[in-house]
Amino acid sequence: MPHTMLLDPVRILIGSDQDPIEQGAALIRDGALVDFGDDARQLAQREGIEAQAMPKALLAPLLVDPHSVLEQPLIGQAETLESLCRAAARAGYGQVALLPRAETWRDRVEQLQGFQRPELGVRLHLWGGFSCGGRGEQFSAHGDLLEHGAIGLADDDHCPPIPLLQRALVLGDMGAAPLLLAPRDPQIQGDGMVREGVETLRAGWPPDPVASETLPLGQLLELQRQHPERRLCLMNLSTADGVNQLKAAVVPPQASVCWWHLVADSGSLQPTETGWCITPSLGGPEDRQALIDALERGTLTAVAVHAVPLDEEDCLLPPGERRPGLAGHQLVLPALWQELVNVRGWSVRQLWNALCFGPSRLLGQPEERLEVGSNRWLLFDPQQRWRQSRQSADAPLAANQPWEGRELVGQVTACGLTTPEIRCD
Template sequence: MKRLLRGVQLLEGPGVPLQRTSALLEGQSLLAWGEAAEAGVDGATQCRDAPPAALLAPVLVDPHSHLLDPFSGRAETLESLAAEAAAAGYGSVALLPEASEWRDRPEALQLRWPEPLQLLLWGAISAAGSGRHLAPLADLHQAGAVGFCDGESIPPLALLERVLLLGDADDLPLLVAPRDPSLAQSGLVREGVDTLRLGWPPEPLASELMPLQSLLALARRAPQLRLLNLSTAQAVEQLRQHPARPKASVCWWHLLQDHSTLDPLAPGWTITPVLGSATDRLALRAGLRDGVVQAVSVHHSPIDREEQMLPLDQRRPGVSGYQPVLPALWQALVAGDGWQPSELWQALSWGPSAFLGQEPESLQLGSQRWLLFDPEQAHQPRAGSLAANGPLSAQALKGQLLASGLLPVEQWSLDQG
């Protein structure tokens, strides 16, 4: 059945102004927009006005997340992750190599999702992420690795130098976390005045800044270098001042919360890198808006209900969930800070694509890689992730994915919009 939406806000792609127009859908496919959409109407077409604030836009892209056990995981499986990503409008998800069996061999890169979803896989830099022996980078490249990463701490600089010297990684992204666990002192939040007042164990600023300085020295010779999840105002400023600035990501949760406002009993306290102050949060937003930071990561890190019941210092760090990301960031950045929708899409879609070395998403005729989002409707999550550490699961959010080519038509809530 064809559906015509009149008066929808349409964001076609990067550099194209937002326009209010008509859009024609058939099944999960976007057939046409503008005059061509009106011309495609026939007697069986269902016509309706779109909700006034509804936005038709390309799908979102997640540059890095975790999936430890794709087939039998209690916290998440490949199937449940696909359902969660589709329900959130994420058409592409890139998984980090750390898993129950590290993705450090070509045969470990055989995970697939059905179209129109796209699953991308980071290959390991070293065998099992050990930092000692290089993984077969050329073979991983041939098997389809989107780039290379060794986890959430900086590997030995000698290993990175060897990667650059050998050239086996070619120009694929080399993703490195500016974090040194030996300097972290098992802290739960970033050091600062608020940390001392609250009595939380602090993680020193040096745990991010010292490895960042080493990586920035390397960046002049490594244009493919990517920085995984900056978390401090000082790191943003160092990056801003650097002449050979590498692309960097930030976790969505660091844009929303800081350790001065989060309820001590709420989920979301334990995350890597740790939460910083309000100054850090605002600096990360500013760096993202002016292009110093290029990509927002979901950095989905699922844990099951049993592990979620453990004390903070005994559970694996991280937050999970894709569906709250767009509603929460729209309210914080567009409604709250005055961002344009195109700026938010640069952070959630086009920037992450560039971070991964992929072409930017744009609306295409006949494609299923589109979403329709209403920022004014109450958020109603769909069935998806199995994880127990969703930080906003108990909060009422504003913003609903009404429809998407990623979802079966029967899962759309378009008629409620």
């Protein structure tokens, strides 16, 4: 039997060029959008379909994650291709771009094969490896990678050697494709785990100097100035000083920020919480505020999930020995709705610019939007209460998910990619 529903009233965000429609209506059949507004109401009335009133909920385009990590796509214990796409879709993500870091580094054409799985719903994009094996010694065949499906080029979570970057930019085999680079110098960071500051000293964490971001960032900005025809993109900016550098740049590149840096800082976490172990290092309250302000002004282009799934064995290690990273696509929209919409007064359109439209621009992809006949939609209920649990059907497999056991407010209750039953009160 066809599964058909009329959401009326419901808030509707069609795309980046419109404000949300209040008291709107949408007819959905078998996961696909049939019609909006009065046409949807009239069609539903003719078919005898009873309306489901969800005036506080939001029907909106799917979210876009510009970079995350999947090291073992087929047989991973922490996460697989299927489990990642399932969890991402249930969280409202319609596109996920994977960084080249993997057991077999995605720096050759053959390593880009096997990821296009339409039955999984989520559109997967692949960043091709900028350097062979991510070692920063010689660059890969950039033109071949881009010709055979790579969305752009990226390296690991630190800046490759500047001479190597300079040569690649002069040769220009990447053309107009994005080159995603992390402004981080691991030698300056040393053993530092949390950004230097008063809160770090009080908590007893090894400090990570701000210069570990600002020095490589300055070099990258200079390279962008020298090569304005290239599309350098900055990955995971994390400090107030870095934001100031980016604002002052002559040719400012696009830049992303990890969602965790927008909701947590070294002054707000308990010492035993999972969120301390992350790259780049977690900053203080002033860093978090600067990042939020930069995102609101458009200095930062996109919010990334930057999921780095770890298994149980990895997470049993002490913080100083554990590989850094967090996972949890299902946490991002609820957390940022609370922080940016409820607390700071952002509009829905501003939030979607950070989570959907901006990431599409960074990836060079067409923006998501609601269209008749499409199943690319999500329904978010900002009042839905739920408890974060790794055992939930909506959760990824990864063991390094923050906020285990915590009650959260706001949840994606339905997504056209998964066509579940809509839960409403």
